[in-house]
Amino acid sequence: MNSLVFIKGVIVPTTKPELDDQGQLTAETSGAILNPADKNAIEAALQLADGQNGTVTVASYGSADATEKALRAALALGATKAVTVNSDLLKAGADNNSAVGVILAEAAKKLGDFDVIFTGDQALDMPQGYVSASIANSLGLPYFDDVNALNVDGDQLSYVTLWEKGELTGKVQTPAVISVTEDINKPRLPSFKTKMVAKRAEIEAVTVDSITVIDQAVWDQLNSEAPTSRLAFIPEQKKQAVIYKLADDDQAVNKLVDQLQTQGIL
Amino acid sequence: MALLYTDEQKDFLKMVKEFADETLTPEVVKECDEKGECPEELFKPAFDMGLHMLEIPEKFGGAGLSYATTAMIFEKLASYDPGYAITLVSTFVALRSVMIAGTDEQVQHFADIIAPGKFAAFALSESNAGTDAGSVQATATREGDDYILNGDKTFITNGSLADVFVGIFRTSDDGNKGLSAFIVEKSRGGIAAGKHEDKMGLRLSNTTDVTFDHVKVPAANRIGDEGHGLKVALNSLNLSRAFVATLAVGIMQRALDESVKYAKLRKQFNRPIIKFEAVQEMLADMATQTEASRLMVNNTMKMMDEGSLVRKEGAMTKTFVTDAVQKATSDAVQIFGGYGVSKDYPVEKLMRDCKVFQIFEGTNQIQRVTIANELNREYSD
Numbered sequence: 001m002n003s004l005v006f007i008k009g010v011i012v013p014t015t016k017p018e019l020d021d022q023g024q025l026t027a028e029t030s031g032a033i034l035n036p037a038d039k040n041a042i043e044a045a046l047q048l049a050d051g052q053n054g055t056v057t058v059a060s061y062g063s064a065d066a067t068e069k070a071l072r073a074a075l076a077l078g079a080t081k082a083v084t085v086n087s088d089l090l091k092a093g094a095d096n097n098s099a100v101g102v103i104l105a106e107a108a109k110k111l112g113d114f115d116v117i118f119t120g121d122q123a124l125d126m127p128q129g130y131v132s133a134s135i136a137n138s139l140g141l142p143y144f145d146d147v148n149a150l151n152v153d154g155d156q157l158s159y160v161t162l163w164e165k166g167e168l169t170g171k172v173q174t175p176a177v178i179s180v181t182e183d184i185n186k187p188r189l190p191s192f193k194t195k196m197v198a199k200r201a202e203i204e205a206v207t208v209d210s211i212t213v214i215d216q217a218v219w220d221q222l223n224s225e226a227p228t229s230r231l232a233f234i235p236e237q238k239k240q241a242v243i244y245k246l247a248d249d250d251q252a253v254n255k256l257v258d259q260l261q262t263q264g265i266l
Numbered sequence: 267m268a269l270l271y272t273d274e275q276k277d278f279l280k281m282v283k284e285f286a287d288e289t290l291t292p293e294v295v296k297e298c299d300e301k302g303e304c305p306e307e308l309f310k311p312a313f314d315m316g317l318h319m320l321e322i323p324e325k326f327g328g329a330g331l332s333y334a335t336t337a338m339i340f341e342k343l344a345s346y347d348p349g350y351a352i353t354l355v356s357t358f359v360a361l362r363s364v365m366i367a368g369t370d371e372q373v374q375h376f377a378d379i380i381a382p383g384k385f386a387a388f389a390l391s392e393s394n395a396g397t398d399a400g401s402v403q404a405t406a407t408r409e410g411d412d413y414i415l416n417g418d419k420t421f422i423t424n425g426s427l428a429d430v431f432v433g434i435f436r437t438s439d440d441g442n443k444g445l446s447a448f449i450v451e452k453s454r455g456g457i458a459a460g461k462h463e464d465k466m467g468l469r470l471s472n473t474t475d476v477t478f479d480h481v482k483v484p485a486a487n488r489i490g491d492e493g494h495g496l497k498v499a500l501n502s503l504n505l506s507r508a509f510v511a512t513l514a515v516g517i518m519q520r521a522l523d524e525s526v527k528y529a530k531l532r533k534q535f536n537r538p539i540i541k542f543e544a545v546q547e548m549l550a551d552m553a554t555q556t557e558a559s560r561l562m563v564n565n566t567m568k569m570m571d572e573g574s575l576v577r578k579e580g581a582m583t584k585t586f587v588t589d590a591v592q593k594a595t596s597d598a599v600q601i602f603g604g605y606g607v608s609k610d611y612p613v614e615k616l617m618r619d620c621k622v623f624q625i626f627e628g629t630n631q632i633q634r635v636t637i638a639n640e641l642n643r644e645y646s647d
C-alpha cells in the first residue's frame with residue numbers, strides 16, 4: 001500500500017504555561033519536534049508498506065524550520081519520501097484548520113494517488129482535529145477519525161475507531177483518509193543509520209497556488225481573517241451562600257431551579 | 267558534564283536514553299543480573315537501531331559516526347548496564363579488527379553477517395595465553411586453499427552468541443610472528459561454546475570458552491598476511507581499550523547519580539547526609555574523577571578519529587578510568603551505608619560490574635608496562 005502522511009512540527013513548551021498581563025498564554029519553548037500523534041500515523045503507514053513494496057510519503061506545511069525538522073524526523077523513522085508544502089494562499093491572520101486542510105488536500109492531489117492519507121488525530125499545539133476532516137471533505141474521500149486499530153483486508157481496511165459510546169468497527173474501501181490515535185501502535189525508534197541518511201536526504205517541494213478541490217466561494221469563506229490572538233481570562237469567582245428554609249423537598253428543588261435559571265446557570 | 271555536545275550528539279543521546287529507558291528497565295536488568303544471562307531477544311531493538319554498527323562506515327552498512335560520538339552513546343548505554351553495552355561493543359570491535367588489516371571484501375562479508383542483527387566475537391585469549399597474548403596455542407594448519415583451525419579459546423565475550431568470529435591462531439612456531447588472524451563463520455561447523463561463566467559482574471554479557479575442532483576456513487578468510495595476527499590483535503585491543511574505558515565512565519556517572527540522589531534524601535542527625543563534609547568529599551572526588559575520565563576518553567576517541575593507533579593514550583585512558591571507577595563505585599556503596607551492600611539498591615552491582623575492567627583488554631599492570639615502553643621509545647633520542 002502507498003500512503004501519504006501529513007505531519008506537523010510542533011513547538012513544545014518546556015515550562016508550565018502561564019497567563020500574562022495581556023491574557024496570553026506564555027511558556028518557554030524548545031525547537032520544533034514531530035507531533036507525537038503523527039509518529040503513530042507514520043508507524044501505521046510503515047506497517048501497511050512493510051513487506052509489500054509500499055511507499056510512505058510524508059508531507060508538511062508550516063514554518064520552514066518546523067517543517068524541515070518534522071520531515072527529517074519522519075525520514076529517520078523510515079519514510080520513503082519527504083515533501084514540504086508551500087503556499088501563499090492562506091491569508092495572513094487566518095487561523096483556520098479547515099482552510100489548512102484544503103491546502104493539504106490540494107497538495108495531496110498534486111502528489112499523486114495514494115491508498116491511504118494518514119494524519120495524527122490532533123496536533124499537540126492546536127488539538128482540534130479539524131484538518132484531517134477537511135482533507136477528506138475536500139477530496140471527497142471516506143474519513144475515519146480516532147482510529148486505534150487498522151488492518152489490511154484485501155483492498156479494504158478494517159478499522160476500529162473510538163467514539164463517545166465505545167468502539168466502532170467496520171471496513172472501508174481505499175482510498176480513504178484516516179486519523180489515528182496514539183493507542184493505535186507503538187512507533188518504532190529511528191535507527192542511527194537512517195537518522196544520518198535523513199540528515200542529508202533531499203526534501204522535495206510542492207507548491208499550492210490555486211484551489212481546485214472545492215468551490216472558490218467556499219474557499220474564500222474558509223480563508224477569511226481570524227483574530228490573530230484569542231484572549232483567555234481567569235474568571236472571577238464569586239462565592240455566595242444562600243439557605244432557603246422551605247416546607248418540603250419539592251418546594252426546595254423548584255426554588256433552587258428558579259434561582260439557577262435567574263442567574264443564567266441553567 | 268564537561269563535554270560540549272553538538273545538537274546532533276544531544277539528539278543521539280536522547281535516542282539512546284529513550285531506547286534504554288524502555289529496554290533496560292531496572293526490573294529487566296535486575297532479573298538478567300540475577301540469572302547471569304541476557305536473553306538474545308533483548309538485543310533485537312538494539313540491532314534495529316544499529317547500535318552494533320555505529321562507527322562502521324556507511325558503505326559497509328554502519329551509521330558512519332565518529333569514535334567520539336559513538337563513545338558518548340555507549341557511555342550512556344553503559345550507565346544502564348555495561349554488560350549489555352559490551353556485548354554490542356565486542357561485536358563492532360571484531361568488525362573493526364577486520365577493517366584494520368583486512369580487504370574491503372572481507373569487511374563487507376563480515377559486515378553483511380552482523381548487519382541484520384547478529385553478534386560477533388574476538389577470540390584471542392586461551393587458558394595459558396592471557397596477558398601473554400603471544401603464547402597462543404590454537405593452530406591454523408594450511409591444507410591447499412584452506413586452513414584447518416583447532417584449539418580452545420577462553421573468556422570469549424559473546425562466545426555462545428556469535429555468528430562470526432575473528433580468531434587468532436598459530437600458523438608457525440615462530441613465537442609472536444607465528445600468529446595469524448582469521449574470519450571464522452559459525453556456519454562452517456566444528457565450533458562449540460563451553461559453559462557460560464558465572465561471573466561476579468557484567469552478568470548480562472555472555473562469556474564462554476569456545477572450542478574450534480577441525481574448522482575448515484578458506485585462505486581468503488585470513489586477515490592480513492600470515493604471521494601478522496598478533497599485530498591485528500594488538501591494534502584491535504587499542505580500540506577496545508578506549509571503548510571499555512567509555513563504559514567505565516558510564517558506570518561512574520551512574521554511581522555519581524545514584525549517590526547524590528541518595529545523599530540528598532537520606533537524613534541522619536536531622537540533616538541530609540549530603541550536608542556532611544565526609545560525604546561531600548566522596549561525592550566531589552567521584553564527580554571530579556568522572557569528568558576527568560570522560561575528557562580523557564573523549565580525547566583518545568578524537569585521536570582515533572584522526573587515525574592514531576593510540577597505543578600509549580589508549581593504555582593510559584584504560585588504566586586511569588578503570589582504576590578510578592573502582593573507588594567511585596566503592597564510595598557509592600559507602601555513601602549508601604548498609605543499604606549499599608543490599609541487592610535491593612543499585613550500587614552494589616556497579617561495584618561488581620566494574621572490577622573486571624582492570625583485568626580485561628590487558629590488565630592495568632600490563633598497560634603500565636606499555637605506557638612505560640612508549641615513554642622509553644619517545645625519549646630514546
